[in-house]
Amino acid sequence: MAQQTTTLYETLGGEGTIGKVVDYFYELILADPTVSKFFENTDMEKQRKHQTKFISFALGGPYQYTGASMAKAHAGMNLQPEHFDAIANHLGAALEHFGVARKDVDKVLNHIGTLKDDILYK
Numbered sequence: 001m002a003q004q005t006t007t008l009y010e011t012l013g014g015e016g017t018i019g020k021v022v023d024y025f026y027e028l029i030l031a032d033p034t035v036s037k038f039f040e041n042t043d044m045e046k047q048r049k050h051q052t053k054f055i056s057f058a059l060g061g062p063y064q065y066t067g068a069s070m071a072k073a074h075a076g077m078n079l080q081p082e083h084f085d086a087i088a089n090h091l092g093a094a095l096e097h098f099g100v101a102r103k104d105v106d107k108v109l110n111h112i113g114t115l116k117d118d119i120l121y122k
C-alpha cells in the first residue's frame with residue numbers, strides 16, 4: 001500500500017520558514033557557552049549551512065544523513081551528551097517559538113536522537 005506522509009519540513013513551508021527557524025536556533029546556540037565554543041572557528045556562512053542541514057534532517061527535509069557521514073562530520077570534536085542535549089533543547093525551543101506543537105517537537109527530538117551514537121565521543 002502506498003504511504004503518504006507530510007513531513008514537518010513541508011508543513012513549515014520548506015526553505016522559507018526553515019530559514020527563520022535556522023536564524024533563531026543559531027542565535028540560541030551562539031548565546032550558550034556549553035556549545036558556542038564548538039563553532040568559534042567556523043565562519044558564519046558555514047554555521048548557517050550547518051544549522052540549515054541539521055534542521056532539514058530533523059524535520060524530514062531533503063538532507064537525510066547516515067550515521068557514517070555524521071561520525072565523519074563530527075570527528076575530533078569528542079562531543080558529550082551535554083552538548084547533544086543542549087543542541088536538542090535549543091532546537092525544541094526554536095520550533096516551539098515558531099508554533100510547532102510539543103508532540104511534534106518530541107517526534108523531531110526522537111528523530112535526531114537516532115544519530116546520537118554516531119555523533120558522540122568521535
Ligand code: HEM
Nearest residue numbers: 035038039042046050053054057073083084087112115119
Ligand atoms: C543530530 C545531531 C546533529 C546533526 C544532524 C548534525 C549535522 C551536521 C552536519 C550535516 C555537519 C556537516 C556540515 C557541513 O556540511 O558543512 C556537521 C558539522 C558540525 N557539527 Fe553537527 N550535527 C549534529 C550535532 C552536533 C552537535 C551536538 C554539535 C556541537 C555541540 C555539532 C557541531 C558541529 C560542528 C562544529 C561542525 C563542523 C562545522 C564546520 O566547521 O564546518 N553538531 N554537523
